[in-house]
Amino acid sequence: MMTILNYTVILKKTVLASFIGLTLGQSCFALEALSDENLSDTTGEGIAILPQNTYMVFRGTEKGNESTNAIFADRTNDIGYIHFTPVGPLSSTALNRPDGHSVGKADLFIYGLALSKSDNNTQTRIANNAADAQITSWGTAENPWVFKVGTATNVPNFNPGSTCGGASDANCKVPFLALEAPLYEDIYKRDPNTGQLLTPGTPNAAGADAYKLKLAAWADAFVLDQSKSPTDSKLYQLGETAGTSDAARANRLRLQMIWNNFSINGSRLQLFQTLGGVILDANGNPNSPGMSTFYNNSLGLSGLLRINSGDSRSIRSTTTNNSVLRLSTQEMSNTDPSAGLLNSPAVTKSAAPNFNGYEGLYIYNLNANIVLGSTYQPLVLSSDGRNFSLELARIPNKASIYQMIYTDYSQPLSTALSSTATYHGSTCNIYVCGSSAVAGYQGNNAPSTSTDANAKPIYSATHSSITIGSTNYDPVKNTLTAYTGADAAGISFVGPPTANLNTPVTSSNMATTNFGSAVIDGILIQHMKFTTKGL
Structure with a gap:
């Protein structure tokens, strides 16, 4: 798997000063556990993270250290993957169906996962060059990703008979650790009563790319025979009736997902x-x-x-x-004929699939x-x-x-x-x-x-x-x-x-x-x- 990520970290002055002080100070201190009482007095400071010029794609490792141009020119090597395996036995009800049909669990591979700036193309998984694919700035210095601690006050517990004595009541304080995406910036001015668009606002152009993200992936789901070992050649050849194998059965669903122009801000x-x-x-x-x-x-x-x-x-x-979010199942060609239908490019290290650029379910x-x-x-x-x-x-x-x-x-x-x-x-x-x-x-x-x-x-x-x-x-x-x-x-x-x-x-x-x-x-x-x- 190869990921490409460039980011900038912004520290509050107090955090930076503390770090410098620890660096220059004597090395005779030890870490000390903090109690809930200590945590309840936290001020809410944290670390701001600002990813810049960022994009990511899961690639196979077979071609070694690829150049940026090679990555964008070749989609067939997008085969780095995440493997979800089912665990535990099937229920006795599933294993003893009265009609005698076999029941299996799904073995799922998600590969070629890519996150980038949208190129406004519902057919492509990622833009064809780094300049068009990179998210220039995911947030701004004034509105970044934030990893922080803080305290919620006046939070009652679950006892129906207890009450809170106000924001200063220590029994009603909840210290927390939070990760926040950049807030959702309201880039339009609207009438507060009708909600109608008035004069367009002036959004911070530096963070505009975060509202035009693109997410794409392929997925292979196989019905597996749980009576077989993971290395058995018949693992994905579960027959129609219980206890049988059938190499002719296409126990696979192959899917492509492309999602254009969305944000997770807020x-x-x-x-x-x-x-x-x-x-x-x-x-x-x-x-x-x-x-x-x-x-x-x-x-x-x-x-x-x-x-x-x-x-x-x-x-x-x-x-x-x-x-639009487009889900497609129409594969245009079998990119690995020797593997048949019961193997994934993620496992065989073969070329990634080629899908029709128009077919599918469109969710606008x-x-x-x-x-x-x-x-x-x-x-x-x-x-x-x-x-x-x-x-x-x-x-x-x-x-x-x-x-x-x-x-x-x-x-x-x-x-x-x-x-x-x-x-x-x-x-x-x-x-x-x-x-x-x-x-x-x-x-x-x-x-x-x-x-x-x-x-x-x-x-x-x-x-x-x-x-x-x-x-x-x-x-x-x-x-x-x-x-x-x-x-x-x-x-x-x-x-x-x-x-x-x-x-x-x-x-x-x-x-x-x-x-x-x-x-x-x-x-x-x-x-x-x-x-x-x-x-």
Whole structure:
């Protein structure tokens, strides 16, 4: 695998001064463990990271140290890979199907992964030269990637009977470690009541490339026979009936993905130790229905994933729209005939596949703003001593918590984000994401109940939104609906001409089926749990 990454690191003066002081000082000090009390007094400083002139592609190692020109001239060597292998046996139900048919698990290879600046081409995986592929600056000096520590205050625990004594209450402080992408910069001026575009703003041109990213990869998924060893030649030749092998079966799905013109600005990942408060009575029942002692003082995580392809209120056509995720399965030629269908170029080290540049499923203007947990409702990693659980905590029956999460849709967004509202929850979308007093930025990814310099409360969004294609937006209520006109664009399938399904798809004979737009708005995950079995 070969990756190419150039980046600049910006340190705050206090951090840089501390580093210089340690360098020049005597070498007779030792690292000392910090207590939770020490961490709760952190000031929120951190390290800023600013990737510049950046692109990445997974390459095979067979050709040695390649020149930049060779990398961009040859896509056949994009075979560096990530291998996902299934573990554990199939269930007894799957193994004993009454119809006698065999059941296997998927062995997945993702290879040729590439991340670069978009070249506005839905056919290419990466631009054909470094100048067009490199992300000039992923953020700016004023708005970089940030790796920092901080403290969320006034966070109640899970005990229904406990209360917080204010921001200074040490029992309600949650120290955290966070990684933040550059904030989502609002580059347009809009009427606050109608949301209509006014005079275009003046975005920082230095960070504009981060809103036009391109992600591409190939994937091979094989059905494997779990009765065979990994080196067995019949590993991927699972027969139709249980216990048989069949070399003629094509137990493989090969897929190409190309995603043009999207950004992840505004995303955030936060790690912290959860508070406590769940207590069991003599009968083993928790003091709040549905809660678990796993929630107490465990490793907690919260995340805000913002993947946006641009304002979709005016999207009414696909002919000039390059903000698209394209999934294709039509391979144009078998680049390694000797390997057949049951091997991946990632393993055989042969040439990468060649796909049709037009065929596939087109997903236009995908905007996904996913809220995953918070300091009030953490995503908890825990264990019973044998298996691991990843659980998004239940929302307890405690007003000081659920009033920060739930949303009152009968009220304008401005009311929900005021300190006098009963419910402070809101939906994160491409237009608004929580409240923020930071001028020039759209939304906020700060912890809940943090405050700005004027001591005004800042509320994080708690609900998610996913939109595809043409949409309507109500800026007063901050709600999205799908545009239902005949000219709606969002999801399309492009295939060969219906007169001859064996004819390769070209720009002149594409048969396009338009399925229209789609919106899933106001998603709130009440509770979610994944647990491993049999470890």
